[in-house]
Amino acid sequence: MKPSPMSLRAPSREFPKGWYCVADSKEVKVEKLLPVSWLGRDYVVFRDTQGLAKVADAYCPHLGAHLASHDGCIKEGRVICPFHHWGFDTSTGKCTDIPYAKVIPPVSLTFYEVREVNEQIVIWYHPEGLAPDREPYQSDLLKEREWVLFDSRSWTSSAPFCDILENLFDTAHILMLHHAHETPKLGNIEELDYGLKVDYIMDPDKSDQPMKSLTCHISGITLLVQHYEFVGTEALFVFSFTPIDHEYFVQRTHLYLLNNVSPEVMENIGKEFVDRFVMEVDQDMEVLNFKKHLTKPRLCDGDGPILRFRRYSNQFLEKEGV
Amino acid sequence: MNTVIINVEDRHGRIRKVEACCGDNMMEVLRDQGFGVEGTCGGAVSCGSCHIYVDPSLMTQLTPQIDDEAAMLDAIQTEVTVDPTSRLSCQIVVSDYMNGMRIKVAQEI
Numbered sequence: 470m471k472p473s474p475m476s477l478r479a480p481s482r483e484f485p486k487g488w489y490c491v492a493d494s495k496e497v498k499v500e501k502l503l504p505v506s507w508l509g510r511d512y513v514v515f516r517d518t519q520g521l522a523k524v525a526d527a528y529c530p531h532l533g534a535h536l537a538s539h540d541g542c543i544k545e546g547r548v549i550c551p552f553h554h555w556g557f558d559t560s561t562g563k564c565t566d567i568p569y570a571k572v573i574p575p576v577s578l579t580f581y582e583v584r585e586v587n588e589q590i591v592i593w594y595h596p597e598g599l600a601p602d603r604e605p606y607q608s609d610l611l612k613e614r615e616w617v618l619f620d621s622r623s624w625t626s627s628a629p630f631c632d633i634l635e636n637l638f639d640t641a642h643i644l645m646l647h648h649a650h651e652t653p654k655l656g657n658i659e660e661l662d663y664g665l666k667v668d669y670i671m672d673p674d675k676s677d678q679p680m681k682s683l684t685c686h687i688s689g690i691t692l693l694v695q696h697y698e699f700v701g702t703e704a705l706f707v708f709s710f711t712p713i714d715h716e717y718f719v720q721r722t723h724l725y726l727l728n729n730v731s732p733e734v735m736e737n738i739g740k741e742f743v744d745r746f747v748m749e750v751d752q753d754m755e756v757l758n759f760k761k762h763l764t765k766p767r768l769c770d771g772d773g774p775i776l777r778f779r780r781y782s783n784q785f786l787e788k789e790g791v
Numbered sequence: 792m793n794t795v796i797i798n799v800e801d802r803h804g805r806i807r808k809v810e811a812c813c814g815d816n817m818m819e820v821l822r823d824q825g826f827g828v829e830g831t832c833g834g835a836v837s838c839g840s841c842h843i844y845v846d847p848s849l850m851t852q853l854t855p856q857i858d859d860e861a862a863m864l865d866a867i868q869t870e871v872t873v874d875p876t877s878r879l880s881c882q883i884v885v886s887d888y889m890n891g892m893r894i895k896v897a898q899e900i
């Protein structure tokens with residue numbers, strides 16, 4: 470079965486406003502242009518001489534060459550376009566050099582608002598081009614403690630974009646689709662400056678319960694950090710969801726484990742965790758990739774706080790397109 | 792469409808009367824009337840080839856410079872004389888009050 474076009478499965482809308490991951494931090498090096506395509510646009514990602522991440526429109530404002538085509542490169546703090554060798558300052562984006570011209574015109578690369586959080590480079594997108602109205606969640610734990618990046622995965626999905634995070638609030642599918650023994654209990658759901666903080670309630674009477682706590686931090690509807698506390702160790706799960714276009718988005722997931730146990734123990738914990746997680750995402754995708762976004766779903770009493778999530782996520786969406 | 796007469800001094804000091812329609816782009820008028828104004832960037836404010844000096848008495852009536860025009864005028868100073876009456880003609884729309892106005896085409900960059 471092939472997924473039907475999104476026009477049949479979701480209201481036609483602009484991409485939601487928010488912070489979108491365009492690259493992992495470690496992919497982006499000083500003096501190197503990384504071409505990427507997201508949100509129906511092309512970008513180049515690079516670092517200036519101070520190491521600050523920059524994201525620019527991929528096309529030279531002079532005559533439209535893709536800056537990373539042919540031998541386009543970064544030299545001495547300047548992006549050099551392969552077409553006419555115009556040079557643009559990596560920090561300011563300003564054109565500083567045209568080998569054949571007498572006058573340097575006031576022309577600049579188009580930079581996007583960038584943040585580097587949780588080892589990811591994220592840019593701000595707003596359908597009307599407005600400035601950021603919030604900052605993405607930054608995990609202090611990830612910065613302050615010693616973690617091992619245990620595993621990274623990525624999925625390309627044809628699910629309706631707004632439905633991917635809704636899945637967290639759809640507690641009944643965890644029993645049914647994922648065959649879990651019990652539903653996770655969502656505790657406090659709190660709206661904070663970056664988005665939503667969700668605590669799960671663990672059953673203290675269960676002695677076989679290896680998980681002590683789970684907290685989710687959702688930035689807008691595009692980024693997610695999950696913090697797990699187990700008996701003896703902890704894990705951070707860093708997720709990003711970025712549309713390629715209106716048909717597909719990419720989910721990236723990085724699992725960090727606290728570096729406080731032996732490599733063998735870490736391997737065991739990590740592998741079990743990843744295997745279970747990958748199996749669940751694969752199961753989700755087998756359904757989500759084909760699903761429709763129902764604006765009036767018929768929810769029943771055992772369903773989770775799906776509409777609570779929708780009331781939250783609505784603020785990031787344009788009204789339905791005309 | 793109203794027309795106006797503008798007195799244009801060319802790069803050799805000769806003055807010619809030019810008829811232009813209100814709403815026309817001044818750079819295009821000069822380009823099409825053979826004043827040697829190239830308009831390489833087509834009005835995108837990046838070539839400076841449309842540099843003119845305007846009648847000081849009319850300066851305040853012209854639409855103010857946008858940032859790019861000011862930056863471009865600043866940049867061409869290394870090549871040509873830029874003074875307070877300097878404007879990029881691609882940023883000027885021919886209007887009624889310009890009837891009889893005198894402008895001077897600046898030297899080529």
Ligand code: FES
Nearest residue numbers: 834836838839881
């Ligand atoms: S036409 Fe190029 S700056 Fe005016």
Ligand SMILES: [Fe+2]
Nearest residue numbers: 636642749753
């Ligand atoms: Fe799921």
